[in-house]
Amino acid sequence: MPRHVVLLLSGPNLNLLGTREPEIYGTETLLDHVQAARGAATERDWDLEHRQSNHEGDLVEAVHSGIGRVEAIVVNPGALTHYGWSLHDALAAFDGPIVELHLSEPREREPWRHLSVVEPLATARVAGEGGAGYPKAVALAIGAAADSGGSGSSSDPGRPS
Ligand code: DQA
16 A cells, blocks of 8 residues: 655745744754654554745646645745746645645735635645644544545535635
8 A cells, every 4th residue: 555645835934043042933944843743644554745946836736746645735825925927836736635734824924925825726724833833733634534545636615616
């Protein structure tokens, strides 16, 4: 049996976590968050793949590489959350649960952060919980994939049409 895989995507500037605006994003590094996320996947006997990029096209290609191969996606798109329409379109082509994840709560910050292009595609959203959000988002993604038969099929009832 092939292993179940959840893909974690990290957008621009998240590679700087630990030193980037620690009063907003905390002092844990991206590696710390990926390890916590992977722990939540491993506990459920899933694999977790991670990709961080500062370039929208890389993240688009990472989504493409997941289509038909991974069963769920957790995405913290960084600032692409608010304007990354090609990332939106790539995620719209992915046939499985998508969990939107943020360390901070963008809705409580500057008005330009209030729009999320990912939100209409997301089966769940985790925001404002800091690093604790990473394992939580992975658990939600895996739970949603399992509920939809673990195949990431379009029969997923949580997926907006
Ligand atoms: C973020 C929130 C975004 O508005 C911001 O551009 C980020 C990080 C978060 O995790 O809180 O880079 O996605």
